[in-house]
Amino acid sequence: ANTPALDDLHRRLRAAGVPVQLLRHIRDDREKVSPRLCVEYVRALRRFRADFLHILLPSPRFNATAMAAAWLTRTPYVVHVCLVPSTPVFSVAHDRVPKLRTRLLWSRAHALIAVSEGNVRRLRAMVPVPASRWRVIRNARDEGTYGRPDLAVAAALRRAWGLRGPVCVTVARLDAQKGLDVLVQAAAILRRAGSGPVDFVCVGEGPLLAP
Numbered sequence: 001a002n003t004p005a006l007d008d009l010h011r012r013l014r015a016a017g018v019p020v021q022l023l024r025h026i027r028d029d030r031e032k033v034s035p036r037l038c039v040e041y042v043r044a045l046r047r048f049r050a051d052f053l054h055i056l057l058p059s060p061r062f063n064a065t066a067m068a069a070a071w072l073t074r075t076p077y078v079v080h081v082c083l084v085p086s087t088p089v090f091s092v093a094h095d096r097v098p099k100l101r102t103r104l105l106w107s108r109a110h111a112l113i114a115v116s117e118g119n120v121r122r123l124r125a126m127v128p129v130p131a132s133r134w135r136v137i138r139n140a141r142d143e144g145t146y147g148r149p150d151l152a153v154a155a156a157l158r159r160a161w162g163l164r165g166p167v168c169v170t171v172a173r174l175d176a177q178k179g180l181d182v183l184v185q186a187a188a189i190l191r192r193a194g195s196g197p198v199d200f201v202c203v204g205e206g207p208l209l210a211p
Helices: 004-015 035-047 064-072 093-107 117-126 151-161 180-192
Strands: 053-057 077-081 111-114 134-136 167-171 199-203
Touching: 035 064, 053 064, 064 077, 064 093, 111 117, 117 134, 167 180, 180 199
Parallel strands: 053 077, 077 111, 111 134, 167 199
Antiparallel strands: none
16 A cells, blocks of 8 residues: 555665665455466566565455465565454355465465464464464554653643542553453452552544444
8 A cells, every 4th residue: 555654664764775665555356366466466576676575464364466476486475464353254165265375375474473472373263374483573662652751741641531549551452352341351350359449541543432
């Protein structure tokens, strides 16, 4: 996708002297390897003499075409799954071929990357690739945004929000996958234990956000 974030990353890498060829996203049908698109990817990889291909997947069944092109050109590739759906992506009989295809292409990857051990377990349940193929690289945080706390701002927020005692803050996408129901259960346990006032603050956006 041609997004400002990718354009900014491209500029930063080039400014640092890193040779980069940014391949614009080619729409994939998400269900099968497209021969036409595969030929376009193969030509691009050969034209740019790619040494390595990083494939970022928003879902386990995306971009089979890019993986197939890397395999055909013997270009090392890494599959990086950044989001795991709450429901299985291969769940019915007609999904057997896509599942086998995904397993084959993932097994040919140089490495498989997930952001947590929990995601690895869920992904292995969806696509049975050996655990030794997986690597966990946790999401980075922006030190400029999440650096040392400003105590004056924190005190002002406590007053504005009426926070009295200890505060438990969670920053996450408001989605069932994040397990926010566990946070609610933890709050109930603390209340029953008579631990005193504890405030819970949830920061984020997503489908669970009240309209």
